[in-house]
Amino acid sequence: MSTQVTKVSPASLASAPHSGPGPVERILDSLPWWALPATVVTVLGLFGLYSIWTAFLTGGINQSGTYLSPFYSPTIWKTGPVSPALWVLGSPLLFRATCYYYRKAYYRSFFWDPPACAVGELRHRKYRGETAFPLFLNNLHRFLFYLVLIVTGFLWYDVYLAFWAPNGHVQLGLGTGIMLVNVILLSGYTFGCHSWRHLVGGGLDCYSRSALGQARYRAWRWVTILNQRHPVWAWLSMFSVVITDVYIHLLRAGIFVDPHIVF
Amino acid sequence: MSVLDQPAASVHAPAEDVLTASGLTGEMLTLRVLKGVPGGEAAEVAYQVPVVTGMVVLDAVHYVQHNLDTDLACRWNCKAAKCGSCSAEVNGHPVLLCKTRVDDLPAGPVTVRPLKSFPLIKDLVTDVSRNYEVNREIPPFTAAPDDGTPWRIPQQDIDRLYEFRKCIECFLCQDVCHILRSHDYADRFYGPRFFVRVASLEMHPKDVLDRREQTREQGGLGYCNITKCCTEVCPEHIHITDNAIIPLKERVADVHWDPVRFVGRKLFGRSGD
CATH class of the missing domain: 3.10.20.30 (Beta-grasp domain)
Structure with missing residues (x-):
């Protein structure tokens, strides 16, 4: 019986150097606890003000050629005493207001309940959470998801229309690209929704014995991939909606000319 | 001295x-x-x-x-x-x-x-003994009496549960949760660790009990406002909020906040799951 000896270099036994937190993590760790809530309040507040301005104070539908602003899509009524945006903005805004990610963001930043983890709350009053009106209405998130599905469908149709120049030829413009990126980001946010994740398969206990169990299991896994980055999709899609709207405002006001190629 | x-x-x-x-x-x-x-x-x-x-x-x-x-x-x-x-x-x-x-x-x-x-x-x-009292309130895993062993459970049916089994019961999530920490609702709120436990039982393919109503009423699931501090402190990196608490909230919404399922239950006597 022989003994086999394998030589191991001392270097391979040395423990890997501890790198610790990365530079970004160190910066985030060094920020005071109120930095994140203050940022969220500022950004969401500005988004709210911008939404009011573009929907109600700019006059008419924000449209330039075949480019239609997401704030006005689908255009249900083009004329009337109130802005056409009023009829379509409700479901996307309420969808975001009841979204599980945004709930975290505004409970922390606006309600300070809590403002940050392991940080004491400023107001010590009777806490009811989501057990009482109006916050228990957040449980209706899934129905707003259904409505937003319809809106998202219209936004994809708008992108399709944006590929067509007014003279009927196919066009590729900067606006087309912006609208396409916007609808992709919005779809990533919408289809990463926690309620959708539950409805598509998360609510099942036993995939192997359920109707369409295999398909629903696969769908649940795909939605889970999107869901893991739900906050990123939420912020990026919010910014892309604003960028798209600003861009069409600039075209409409004649401040900027859309660079494009017509085939 | x-x-x-x-x-x-x-x-x-x-x-x-x-x-x-x-x-x-x-x-x-x-x-x-x-x-x-x-x-x-x-x-x-x-x-x-x-x-x-x-x-x-x-x-x-x-x-x-x-x-x-x-x-x-x-x-x-x-x-x-x-x-x-x-x-x-x-x-x-x-x-x-x-x-x-x-x-x-x-x-x-x-x-x-x-x-x-x-x-x-x-x-x-x-003294963390309160956690063990809460644990005793949760009905344990219960299989159907006629479900003979040995069980053969496909991987896809059990995948989700591995994450919950990583819990080491350090109770950091219970400590950081503001409902227990700031509001002192230990008498009416189970806390994140036990929502993980309930989720692991509710999602188990062989468990037949329905703990949704108990989790809503005695467990105070509605108090959770999903601020995710429990997830942030978990040393085992369990996605407590996304994978346990929100799915439980959605399962409760199936019962209390879904008129489509309500009509389905009345007409056909089934949940629509």
């Missing part, structure tokens, strides 16, 4: 023989530990601890126990982040002492305090 009789900023000198041990960096750490007993006086006592390469906060506490203050109480067991015993708050953050490296912390004194959401026993040791 006991340690509590000394001023909070009092400094203890390290033992000479320890300074000669290998791995010493030559730096000293100021460790400020809250010492006290319920109903008695409490004080933050500062100790000077020699820093060793790769040192974790539990090492520093052990150094204090062995060399400076043998009276200091601290619960620990494995020192491998697997037993969940050494939970405490370092610089105000709920963490495992054995998993918190000193060189990852900002420069300056390191403060160690007991878990805030649980009754104090002594120094860094708290």
Whole structure:
């Protein structure tokens, strides 16, 4: 019986150097606890003000050629005493207001309940959470998801229309690209929704014995991939909606000319 | 003179023989530990601890126990982040002492305090027995009586449950949850650890009990406003909010907030799941 000896270099036994937190993590760790809530309040507040301005104070539908602003899509009524945006903005805004990610963001930043983890709350009053009106209405998130599905469908149709120049030829413009990126980001946010994740398969206990169990299991896994980055999709899609709207405002006001190629 | 009789900023000198041990960096750490007993006086006592390469906060506490203050109480067991015993708050953050490296912390004194959401026993040791009482309230795993063994469970049916089984019951999530920590709702709110347990049972393909109503009523699921602090502090990186609490909220919504399913139940006597 022989003994086999394998030589191991001392270097391979040395423990890997501890790198610790990365530079970004160190910066985030060094920020005071109120930095994140203050940022969220500022950004969401500005988004709210911008939404009011573009929907109600700019006059008419924000449209330039075949480019239609997401704030006005689908255009249900083009004329009337109130802005056409009023009829379509409700479901996307309420969808975001009841979204599980945004709930975290505004409970922390606006309600300070809590403002940050392991940080004491400023107001010590009777806490009811989501057990009482109006916050228990957040449980209706899934129905707003259904409505937003319809809106998202219209936004994809708008992108399709944006590929067509007014003279009927196919066009590729900067606006087309912006609208396409916007609808992709919005779809990533919408289809990463926690309620959708539950409805598509998360609510099942036993995939192997359920109707369409295999398909629903696969769908649940795909939605889970999107869901893991739900906050990123939420912020990026919010910014892309604003960028798209600003861009069409600039075209409409004649401040900027859309660079494009017509085939 | 006991340690509590000394001023909070009092400094203890390290033992000479320890300074000669290998791995010493030559730096000293100021460790400020809250010492006290319920109903008695409490004080933050500062100790000077020699820093060793790769040192974790539990090492520093052990150094204090062995060399400076043998009276200091601290619960620990494995020192491998697997037993969940050494939970405490370092610089105000709920963490495992054995998993918190000193060189990852900002420069300056390191403060160690007991878990805030649980009754104090002594120094860094708290009474977490309330968690075991909550656990007893949750009906255990129950299979159908006619479901004969051995079971053959396809992987896809059991995949989700592995994550929940990683829980080491350190109760950091219970400690950081503001509903227990700030609002003191221990009498009406199970807390994140037990929503994980309920989720693991509810999603089990062989379990036949329905705990949704109990989780909503006695468990106070509606109090959770999903601020995700439980997920942030979990040393096992369990996605407590996304994978346990929100799915439970959605399952409760199936019963209470879904008119389509309500009509389906009335007409066809089934949930529509």
